Amino acid sequence: MKRVDYIKSVGMPRIIEVSEGARKKTRSSVEALGRSSVLMLTGKHVYKTAGKKTEERLGDLLAKTIFVAKPRVEEVRRIEFDIGFDEIDCVVGVGGGRVLDVAKVVAADIDAPFISIPSTVSHDGLASPVASFKEEGRPVSISTNPPAAVLADITVIRNSPIQLIRSGYGDLISNITAVKDWQLGKDLKDEEYNEVAASMALMPAQLLLREAENLDLKNPYHLELLAKGLVLSGVTISIVGNSRPVSGAEHKFSHALDYLGYGTGLHGEQVAIGTIIIEYLHEKAYGIGDWELIKKSLESIRAPTTAKEIGLAKTQVVEALEYAKKIRKKRYTILEDVDPTREDFEIALEKTRVA
Numbered sequence: 001m002k003r004v005d006y007i008k009s010v011g012m013p014r015i016i017e018v019s020e021g022a023r024k025k026t027r028s029s030v031e032a033l034g035r036s037s038v039l040m041l042t043g044k045h046v047y048k049t050a051g052k053k054t055e056e057r058l059g060d061l062l063a064k065t066i067f068v069a070k071p072r073v074e075e076v077r078r079i080e081f082d083i084g085f086d087e088i089d090c091v092v093g094v095g096g097g098r099v100l101d102v103a104k105v106v107a108a109d110i111d112a113p114f115i116s117i118p119s120t121v122s123h124d125g126l127a128s129p130v131a132s133f134k135e136e137g138r139p140v141s142i143s144t145n146p147p148a149a150v151l152a153d154i155t156v157i158r159n160s161p162i163q164l165i166r167s168g169y170g171d172l173i174s175n176i177t178a179v180k181d182w183q184l185g186k187d188l189k190d191e192e193y194n195e196v197a198a199s200m201a202l203m204p205a206q207l208l209l210r211e212a213e214n215l216d217l218k219n220p221y222h223l224e225l226l227a228k229g230l231v232l233s234g235v236t237i238s239i240v241g242n243s244r245p246v247s248g249a250e251h252k253f254s255h256a257l258d259y260l261g262y263g264t265g266l267h268g269e270q271v272a273i274g275t276i277i278i279e280y281l282h283e284k285a286y287g288i289g290d291w292e293l294i295k296k297s298l299e300s301i302r303a304p305t306t307a308k309e310i311g312l313a314k315t316q317v318v319e320a321l322e323y324a325k326k327i328r329k330k331r332y333t334i335l336e337d338v339d340p341t342r343e344d345f346e347i348a349l350e351k352t353r354v355a
């Protein structure tokens, strides 16, 4: 599996707005970046709810709108062919993960700043310098530049499917085990560690974890906290230069599922279930952690906490965990540390009641 170890260029979004009116800043953001010829990439469905309005706001700054169908390299090529001789100097992406991922790569290819306008908050990709593609059924990560601006509009996001928002919660709390794995790397392998990035990843995750019982993901204020947490998570990748603060063994597990072609879970749903299992392994090895709290929090926002809920059999979960041990071994995690056996995994699944 192709993985991103280092991001091409380290930098941070110049403009970040997470609010109920963020979408209205589209034109002023393009102007603030000194640009005047925008390519808007969006999805057919999102166009009706947010894309058309964005076109109107951009007015004469808009050069072209193209609809994105799939997160594939051939789609990037098609769009670049479509741009033709138009002199585009800014890419605005309005949509979910797929649209934003394609927009990031197009923007990097034509060397234009990218403005991210997420229509939902299903994972931390909305502000990260990494695009996730699927090529021949296999997941592929492509490094891009960080977005120049992120405009996360809560009014738009609130109307997106709740399953996507719950998945975003899962991706955010996965930072808890990701940072624990990073600390293992620091303590045992003398790996470089960035306290600011680790705190940026960890604090919003811990806050929402503690508040999960009272969390209402359709409440604008709560949604804003989640969106801010995911934006910060994406930004940590730009600070550190790789995804270490937000991706540990729980992500290896999710990548293993994708690679094996198992299950029906969204990214955040898969990593959340991974987080329960990995937190259990940390707790067992070092006595630090609370997998039950993580599981309970996911239950209270009604996200899946069992393999069955995302279409997985126990044998598939065990196979994915074993496969996860072979992924990106240089990224030191609890899997490399305790080297669990098949039996250890089976016990973990039983104890956590994941499968």
Ligand SMILES: [Zn+2]
Pocket: 123, 124, 171, 246, 251, 267, 271
């Ligand atoms: Zn993730």
